[in-house]
Amino acid sequence: MESLLLIWYGRSSRDLPWRRTKDPYAILVSEVMLQQTQVDRVVPRYLAWLERWPTCEALAAASPAEVIREWQGLGYNRRALALHRAAQAIAADGWPDDLTELPGVGPYTAAAIRSFALGEDVLPRDVNVERVLRRTGHRFGSAAAQALMDLGATICLARVPRCARCPLADRCPSRGTRDEPARKQGRFEGSFRQRRAAALRAVASAPRSLADIDPEAVAALARDGLVVVDGGLVRLPA
Numbered sequence: 001m002e003s004l005l006l007i008w009y010g011r012s013s014r015d016l017p018w019r020r021t022k023d024p025y026a027i028l029v030s031e032v033m034l035q036q037t038q039v040d041r042v043v044p045r046y047l048a049w050l051e052r053w054p055t056c057e058a059l060a061a062a063s064p065a066e067v068i069r070e071w072q073g074l075g076y077n078r079r080a081l082a083l084h085r086a087a088q089a090i091a092a093d094g095w096p097d098d099l100t101e102l103p104g105v106g107p108y109t110a111a112a113i114r115s116f117a118l119g120e121d122v123l124p125r126d127v128n129v130e131r132v133l134r135r136t137g138h139r140f141g142s143a144a145a146q147a148l149m150d151l152g153a154t155i156c157l158a159r160v161p162r163c164a165r166c167p168l169a170d171r172c173p174s175r176g177t178r179d180e181p182a183r184k185q186g187r188f189e190g191s192f193r194q195r196r197a198a199a200l201r202a203v204a205s206a207p208r209s210l211a212d213i214d215p216e217a218v219a220a221l222a223r224d225g226l227v228v229v230d231g232g233l234v235r236l237p238a
């Protein structure tokens with residue numbers, strides 16, 4: 001089954017910029033950006049980020065304010081600060097043996113760095129990989145990691161699987177199976193997340209008077225370290 005998957009991947013793989021590097025820093029950037037954000041949105045931002053900060057040392061030397069501004073539009077802005085802190089830790093002490101010691105790095109991101117950057121025999125298991133593994137009931141090796149991700153993202157979809165186009169369909173015991181819909185996140189329009197985003201966008205352009213901005217959103221942003229309130233003025237952290 002794995003050989004069929006790899007043949008399919010050889011002719012159908014997505015051309016993604018982070019697949020052209022073994023740099024663990026570049027892989028870390030891509031994986032953090034891809035958390036809860038669509039690939040098409042990430043690609044141009046990933047390229048711009050690495051052009052501005054091509055190394056951990058370069059990112060570590062940036063200010064939190066610069067990092068937050070560069071992240072605008074990707075959402076879930078705490079990821080930016082976690083990535084910044086991770087770069088600072090790496091610049092100061094090198095890459096730890098246990099990558100989950102880095103801020104914002106969980107088991108999946110650690111496995112992705114170990115597999116895609118360090119060449120270790122580890123299979124990173126994101127939601128797409130887990131779905132393919134569950135449906136096929138097959139054990140795949142780490143060499144099939146990118147292929148599994150592409151299959152899960154483009155063919156073996158949760159709600160509308162494209163079994164007629166799947167290279168594994170003839171051997172898949174779950175052919176035609178659809179997953180139950182997961183609980184959807186609330187609408188962004190009119191949500192508190194939108195209020196937070198609007199407040200942060202306003203402060204990113206210039207410091208603002210607290211009296212002129214949504215105070216609840218500012219308080220939430222301050223708790224996350226994304227803004228600082230000083231003397232009635234709201235600004236990005238220095």
